[in-house]
Amino acid sequence: MTAQKGSKPAHLSVLLEEAVEAMVADASGRYVDGTFGRGGHSRQVLARLGEHGELIGIDKDPEAISVGEQLASEDRRFHICHGSFAELDRFVADAGWGGISGMLMDLGVSSPQLDDATRGFSFMRNGPLDMRMNPQQAPSAAEWLNTAKEKDIADVIWRYGEERFSRRIARAVVERRVEEPLATTRELAELVSAAVPRKEKHKHPATRTFQAVRMFINRELDDLEAGLKLAAHLLEPGGRLVVISFHSLEDRMVKRFMRDLARGPQLPRGLPVTADQAESDFRLIGKAIKAETDEVTDNVRARSAVMRILERRSRTSGV
Incomplete structure (x- = not known):
C-alpha cells in the first residue's frame, strides 16, 4: 500500500519492484496477484499495464477484499476475487481468460493482519485466539x-x-x-x-x-501446492510465475516444484525421443532473490523473504 505524504504506510510490500519487474513483460497482458493484501504489488502492476492490460487480485481476507473493491471501482482493468489462489482456475474462467501472462504469490501474513490484535495472529499482541485469514x-x-x-x-x-x-x-x-x-x-x-x-x-x-x-x-501449504500447479498450467508461453516466501517450509515446496518442472520429464535411457520432446516447457529465471539491506532496514519482515521465478518457454522464439 502506498502511504500518503508524511504518513507511515500500513503495509510495506516486500520485494515490490523486483517482483513486478520480473513478472510484467507485456503491457497488454493478463496478470494475477494471488495475495492482494493491501494492494501494494497490484498497484505497481497496474502502473506498468497499458489500456488493454488486466489484473485479477485474490485474497481470503474480507478486509483485503474491501480495499480491492475500492481499487476496482477506480480502475476498470482490475478485478478482485474473494478466496484462495487454490481456486485460480475458477477465477480465471469467470474472467473469460484462456490463460495468464503471469502470476505473483506473496506468501505469509500481511502487516495489517499481524498488527491487529483482534485477528489473533501474533503472540506480541493479546487478543482472541483466532488466526483465520477469512x-x-x-x-x-x-x-x-x-x-x-x-x-x-x-x-x-x-x-x-x-x-x-x-x-x-x-x-x-x-x-x-x-x-x-x-x-x-x-x-x-x-x-x-x-x-x-x-x-x-x-x-x-x-x-x-x-x-x-x-x-x-488456513490450509496454507495445501493451498500453495494447488496454486502452484494451477498457475503453471495456466501460464501462457513467455509467462512467469513469481513466488515470495517467508519461511523454509514454503520455500522448500516452491523450490522443489519449480526445479522439477524445469527439469522436464525424467525418461528412461535409450527411449527414442527427440531433444524437443525431452526438454521441459519451463525454465528457472536466475537464482533465488533476497531483499537488499536497505529494504530490511525499512521493513524487518523482509529479512526472511526469498523470491523465485519460473517461466514457461516461448517455443516460437526458440528460447
Missing part, C-alpha cells in the same frame, strides 16, 4: 486447539512449525483445556513458553507453534 470460515485456532486430539495437535506443531517440543506443547494444551479452554493469544503464548524446556536465543518460544497453528487453520 474469519467467516471455521474453525478458529481456539476452537481447534480446544477440541482436537493431543496427537493431532502435536503432529500439526511438528509438521508446520518444525517444533521439537511439539508433544510437550500438545500435552500442555490438553491439560489446560480440561480446566479452562484457551481463549487468547497471550494464554497460548504463556502456555507454550512454560512447556518448552530450552529457549532459542532471540526467538520467542511460541514462534513455531503460532506459525504451525496458523498455517494449519
